[in-house]
Amino acid sequence: MRIQMLGTGSAFAKAFNNNNALITVDGRRLLLDCGITAPRALHELGYSFNDLHAVLITHIHADHIGGLEEFAFQMKFVYGRKPILYIADTLVAPLWEHSLKGGLQQDEAETLHDFFEVRPLPAGVSHELLPGLSVELVPTRHIPNKPNYSMLFNGFFFYSGDTVFDADLLQSLVSERGVRVIFHDCQLHSPGVVHASLPQLLTLPDELQDRIYLMHYGDDQPEFIGRTGRMKFISQQKEYEVERLTFSE
Ligand SMILES: Nc1ccn([C@@H]2O[C@@H]3COP(=O)(O)O[C@H]3[C@H]2O)c(=O)n1
Numbered sequence: 001m002r003i004q005m006l007g008t009g010s011a012f013a014k015a016f017n018n019n020n021a022l023i024t025v026d027g028r029r030l031l032l033d034c035g036i037t038a039p040r041a042l043h044e045l046g047y048s049f050n051d052l053h054a055v056l057i058t059h060i061h062a063d064h065i066g067g068l069e070e071f072a073f074q075m076k077f078v079y080g081r082k083p084i085l086y087i088a089d090t091l092v093a094p095l096w097e098h099s100l101k102g103g104l105q106q107d108e109a110e111t112l113h114d115f116f117e118v119r120p121l122p123a124g125v126s127h128e129l130l131p132g133l134s135v136e137l138v139p140t141r142h143i144p145n146k147p148n149y150s151m152l153f154n155g156f157f158f159y160s161g162d163t164v165f166d167a168d169l170l171q172s173l174v175s176e177r178g179v180r181v182i183f184h185d186c187q188l189h190s191p192g193v194v195h196a197s198l199p200q201l202l203t204l205p206d207e208l209q210d211r212i213y214l215m216h217y218g219d220d221q222p223e224f225i226g227r228t229g230r231m232k233f234i235s236q237q238k239e240y241e242v243e244r245l246t247f248s249e
């Protein structure tokens, strides 16, 4: 499994694109979140929306779904096919009613299903997204009363979908679930109200820090290079072989 971040920036970053990723398995590409900057970021890497097998969504903040209107319109009017949208079952209605309907709907009968092959995913069970890639949605805390999901891929790779610091969850993922690689959102400055902050992540034991790669950071990230304990920053646009990340690099 290879992963290439389209961006590693926080919602307000300007030096980095939105924290969205391309996961590639056997030549098939899954887009993981599609934020405001995703259309341009894909283009800069030489991809079009038509090169994607499917898109998977963590939650409905604009840095994670703000590019879906263009994705839907391009697939309908430029490429003439409906893309697969994997999304938590609890987010299907909010995504349409609160985010996409205003731009996409042209007549009252149109729904999200007219633009996407919607695959609602219950949390807590494994789903095959494409051959060789499975996911379990893990509910994580981000904004009170708004559903949000982190992703456990192939049983060993945990990708946080914007979450507050939760040391117990990270510890149990490693000691009970066998997680080997963790991509975690990281707000560089305290307090981490809706994200994990770097000072909080630095309190984790070495055995966890060794597995953690930091993403979703602010524009002053260069000032923090060398100040992340045993954790490492993930770079945007660089491609990583996930199986080879732990304890290497
Ligand atoms: N209660 C909230 C809600 C939002 N925010 C900021 O807005 C951003 C939305 O995208 P995000 O990546 O979840 O990060 C959120 C916070 O920076 C915040 O700081 N506090």
Ligand SMILES: [Zn+2]
Residues within 6 Å of the ligand: 010, 011, 019, 061, 063, 064, 162, 216
């Ligand atoms: Zn975000």
Ligand SMILES: [Zn+2]
Residues within 6 Å of the ligand: 059, 061, 142, 162
């Ligand atoms: Zn968010």
